[in-house]
Every structure is written in C-alpha cells, then in structure tokens.
Amino acid sequence: LHGHGHEALDLFNKMLELGGSPSGVTFLCVLYACSHAGLVSEGVDIFHSMVHDHGCEPVPEHYACMVDLFGRSGQLEKALNFIENMPVKPGPVEWGALLGACMIHKNTELARVASDKLLEVDPANVGYYVLLSNIYSADRNYWQAASVRQVAKKRKLAKVPGCTLIELGETPYVFTCGDRSHPQTTAIYAKLECLMAKMKEAGYQAETETALHDVEDEEKELMVNVHSEKLAIAFALISTEPGTEIRIFKNLRVCLDCHSATKFISKITERAIIVRDANRFHHFKDGVCSCGDYW
Known part of the structure; x- marks a missing residue:
C-alpha cells in the first residue's frame, strides 16, 4: 500500500526462513506487493509456491492479483491467457483487473473483451462503464466513449463523483472537481494559478489524454487543472505553516495528471504530500512518489 x-x-522470505506458515491472506498481501512493485517473476514464483508447496487453494482475489501482476507490467496477453486457463470460471475481479490494466496501457481491443465479460456478469457496476469510456477517450475515440456513457445513462447507473477530503485540525473539508463552494475559493484558485505557473517553468505538462470531451487541448488542460486533489492541496498550502506535511484522501484512483502535478508541487513547495487514493498510499517528496510511477 505504501510502495x-x-x-x-524480504519480510515474507524471512518469515519462510524462520519456519513460518503463510496463510492465504499472507500470500494475497505479498502478491499485491509484487504487483504494485513490478516484481513479476517473483510474483509468479510465489503463486506457484502457494499452490504446489504450501497447498493453499487460490481464491478469486489471488487470481486477480496475478492478472494485475501481468497487466500492470504491460503483459496484457499473458494476463488474458492466465484468465482463460484458470481452473475455475473467472469472475468480475479477474476481468476487472484486466480492464484496469487496459486503462493503464491504453489497449482498446482487450478492453472490449474484458468489458464484454464484465457486463455479462456484473451489468449494474457503473465503474466498468466509466473505465471503458476513459479508455476510449484516451484513444481519442470520443464517439465510442460517449456511446458507453449513454448506455450507462439509459440503465440509470450513476457514476460516483470524484472528491478529495482533507482534515485541518479536527475539521474535514471536501472538494470536488471545479469546486467553488469553499469560503476561500478566491484564495485557493489564486494559489493554484501561481502553482501552475511555477510548475510549467519547472517542466510540467498537463496530461490530458483521459479528458472525456472532444475539445481543444487548451480547454482540456483547464479541466484537469481544477481536479479535486489540486484544489485540496492548494487549500492546504494556504492554510498551514511552511514545511507542514499535507495529507489528502481521494475516493477514486488518482489520475495521471494529478499524480504528475503533485510530484512537481512537492518539489516546488518543499512539502511532503501523502495521497490516499482508492488503491494505495502515494508519498510525494522532492518531486518523487513512493509508487515509482507504477500504480
């Protein structure tokens, strides 16, 4: 979780050396760690050891970790092959892991395969529609992206809005994309504008590939500039003493642009920034993230 x-x-191997007997949960944790650290061969060895050496029967979460392990590393065909050769029928967690990997690596062909399977077994999960729409948008196939969103709308499936929580003292503050409801909105946006100028001087370029609309790049940049994470960080910067660590909580996976921007902000402001998103913790410091840009 923390990168x-x-x-x-290392801890897992030491446990084995000391004669410890790993449980299914232990294997799940170490497979998750391998997946998020890009340790593909190690993860494969551990999965085989779990089954053949320790007699631990895999559950869907173990299989999903293996799909994620291959998928995150860009080995999407291996991920698909793993699913197709599972001894049990794959379900939403395995196909969902593949769809998530397709989002990371912008593979629309396999995304169609995964989404078709997902919509067969779990048609009411709006997250799959959102992921598929984002994949099409990243591929600049805006017509298909709009078509997917329209299907979700007809089925009356509502997307969970992205939001970011920050606590100052004992008071929680929640921001949404483009939020202007905060009493300090003017100061927040002024701080964000100042940050953006400094970031661009330092080499920052907005990542607009997953902006969902067929509009000019300049307009897409304006859209991503006011994502909830950036607003929360700007608010923290004007509300805390220099050098104070900033901690925010995002209910969805942090987007590529906000991840890149937060690295720049941590360096420019000399602040440590911790972001807890839907998948993991990101520790930003001096322009570097603990995930190694692998999340």
Whole structure:
C-alpha cells in the first residue's frame, strides 16, 4: 500500500526462513506487493509456491492479483491467457483487473473483451462503464466513449463523483472537481494559478489524454487543472505553516495528471504530500512518489 514492495518481499522470505506458515491472506498481501512493485517473476514464483508447496487453494482475489501482476507490467496477453486457463470460471475481479490494466496501457481491443465479460456478469457496476469510456477517450475515440456513457445513462447507473477530503485540525473539508463552494475559493484558485505557473517553468505538462470531451487541448488542460486533489492541496498550502506535511484522501484512483502535478508541487513547495487514493498510499517528496510511477 505504501510502495515498499521489495521490503514486503524480504519480510515474507524471512518469515519462510524462520519456519513460518503463510496463510492465504499472507500470500494475497505479498502478491499485491509484487504487483504494485513490478516484481513479476517473483510474483509468479510465489503463486506457484502457494499452490504446489504450501497447498493453499487460490481464491478469486489471488487470481486477480496475478492478472494485475501481468497487466500492470504491460503483459496484457499473458494476463488474458492466465484468465482463460484458470481452473475455475473467472469472475468480475479477474476481468476487472484486466480492464484496469487496459486503462493503464491504453489497449482498446482487450478492453472490449474484458468489458464484454464484465457486463455479462456484473451489468449494474457503473465503474466498468466509466473505465471503458476513459479508455476510449484516451484513444481519442470520443464517439465510442460517449456511446458507453449513454448506455450507462439509459440503465440509470450513476457514476460516483470524484472528491478529495482533507482534515485541518479536527475539521474535514471536501472538494470536488471545479469546486467553488469553499469560503476561500478566491484564495485557493489564486494559489493554484501561481502553482501552475511555477510548475510549467519547472517542466510540467498537463496530461490530458483521459479528458472525456472532444475539445481543444487548451480547454482540456483547464479541466484537469481544477481536479479535486489540486484544489485540496492548494487549500492546504494556504492554510498551514511552511514545511507542514499535507495529507489528502481521494475516493477514486488518482489520475495521471494529478499524480504528475503533485510530484512537481512537492518539489516546488518543499512539502511532503501523502495521497490516499482508492488503491494505495502515494508519498510525494522532492518531486518523487513512493509508487515509482507504477500504480
């Protein structure tokens, strides 16, 4: 969760050396660590050891970790082959892991395969429609992206809006994309504008590939500039003393642009920024993230 995959693997190996007997949960944790650290061969060895050496029967979450392990590393065909050769019928968690990998690596062909399977077994999950729409948008196939969103709308499936929580003292503050409801909105946006100028001087370029609309790049940049994470960070910067660590919580996976922007902000402001998104913790410091840009 915190980007210490190698350390997790070392601890696991030490446990085995000391005669410890790993449970299914232990294997799940170490496979997750391998997946998020890009330790593909190690993850494969551990999965085989789990089954053949320790007699631990895999559950869907173990299989999903393996799909994620291959998928995150860009080995999408291996991920698909793993699913197709599972000894049990694959379900939403395995196909969902593949769809998520297709989003990371912008593979629309396999995304169609995964989404078709997902919509067969779990047609009411709006997250799959959102992912598929984002994949099409990243491929600049805006017509298909709009078509997917229209299907979800006809089925009356509502997307969970992205939001970011920050607590100052004992007071929680929640921001949404483009939020202007905060009493300090003017100061927040002024701070964000100042940050953007400094970030661009330092080499920052907005990542607009997944902006969902067929509009000019300049307009897409304006859209991503006011994502909830950036607003929350700007608010923290004007509300806390220099050097204070910033902690925010995002209910969805942090987007590529906000991840890149937060690295720049941490360096420019000399602040440590911790972001807890739907998948993991990201520790930003001096322009570097603990995930190693692998999340």
